[in-house]
Amino acid sequence: xxxxAMTNSYNDMQFSKAALYIGSNAAEAHPVSMLHMLHxxxxxxxMIVVDxxxxxxxxKADQYVRIRSGTDIPFIWGMLYHxxxxxxxxxxxxxxxxxxxxxxxxxxxxWTPERVQEVTGIPEEQVFKVAQTLAMNRPxxxxxxxxxxxHTVGNANVRAxxxxxxxxxxxxxxxxxxxxxxx
Numbered sequence: 206x207x208x209x210a211m212t213n214s215y216n217d218m219q220f221s222k223a224a225l226y227i228g229s230n231a232a233e234a235h236p237v238s239m240l241h242m243l244h245x246x247x248x249x250x251x252m253i254v255v256d257x258x259x260x261x262x263x264x265k266a267d268q269y270v271r272i273r274s275g276t277d278i279p280f281i282w283g284m285l286y287h288x289x290x291x292x293x294x295x296x297x298x299x300x301x302x303x304x305x306x307x308x309x310x311x312x313x314x315x316w317t318p319e320r321v322q323e324v325t326g327i328p329e330e331q332v333f334k335v336a337q338t339l340a341m342n343r344p345x346x347x348x349x350x351x352x353x354x355x356h357t358v359g360n361a362n363v364r365a366x367x368x369x370x371x372x373x374x375x376x377x378x379x380x381x382x383x384x385x386x387x388x
Contacts, residue, residue, distance in 0.1 A: 213346065213382035215241040220380030223251045223342035225335070227277060227366070229350040232261035235386040239265075242348075251342055253335055255280065270335060276325040278358065281365040283321030283329075284336035285313045288372060293340035295374025303371050340373060344381035 218224065218241045231239040239262065246252055246265070254266040255277075263269045272280055288294055289310060299306055318329035325332075339345045347366050367376075367383060375381030 212376065213379070213384065215384075217379055217382070218242060218245045218250070218346065218384070219248055221245050221250045221344060221346045222380065223253065223339050223345035224348060225253045225255065225339060225345065226262060226266070226348045227255040227272075227280075228362070229254075229348050229386055230256065230258075230260040230262045231348065231350070231386055232265065234350060238384075238386050251338055253338060255335075268331075268335060268338065270327055270331055273324070273326040275358075277362050278365045279316055279321050279324045280327060280332065281369050282313045282316040283318065283325065283327070283332040284339070285310075285369060285372060286316050286318065286321070287333050287336040288340055289313065291337075291340075293336070294372045295343075298374030299372065302376075306368075306372070309368060339369075343373060344375050344378045345373065346375065346381055346384055348384040348386060350386045 215238055224242060224245065231242065242250070242252060243265065252266045253268040253270065254260070254263040255270040255272050256263055257272055257274045259269060259271070318332065321327070321332055322329050347370055349366060370376050370381065370383055
């Protein structure tokens with residue numbers, strides 16, 4: 206988005222209907238930020254945690270996904286595969302605001318459920334369920350920390366999560382956006 210910070214405030218999480226935590230153990234690393242998620246859950250927000258380890262944050266999740274470390278992009282592409290296959294994308298938002306997605310979609314559609322499971326270790330049903338939860342509970346937000354950015358492909362991880370939010374039409378809306386917990 207042109208700067209390395211979150212697009213929506215912590216307080217805005219109260220309007221999220223779903224939240225994906227990936228590469229973030231907020232309960233231990235950002236406990237004050239985690240309180241905003243717990244308040245959002247009181248408002249009905251569905252919390253999904255994707256992490257190689259079952260953490261204190263994962264203990265608060267509605268869905269916990271154990272991922273093979275370093276396979277974040279195939280997981281995101283796997284979710285997007287299901288989103289496109291089921292017509293869950295926000296086509297009007299994409300037509301109005303997103304340029305170049307067709308080329309990215311070509312790559313995404315090569316990540317079949319079998320391939321995603323082989324690379325990430327995540328069963329297809331679980332990838333589908335996460336994609337469905339985010340798509341059916343909008344606005345949804347994505348939260349990440351150094352678990353995403355401190356990889357050799359950290360920039361690509363961030364781009365993949367931003368693409369996910371663009372496809373779902375969750376950028377520039379209250380309760381959506383990207384939340385990068387830092388410092």
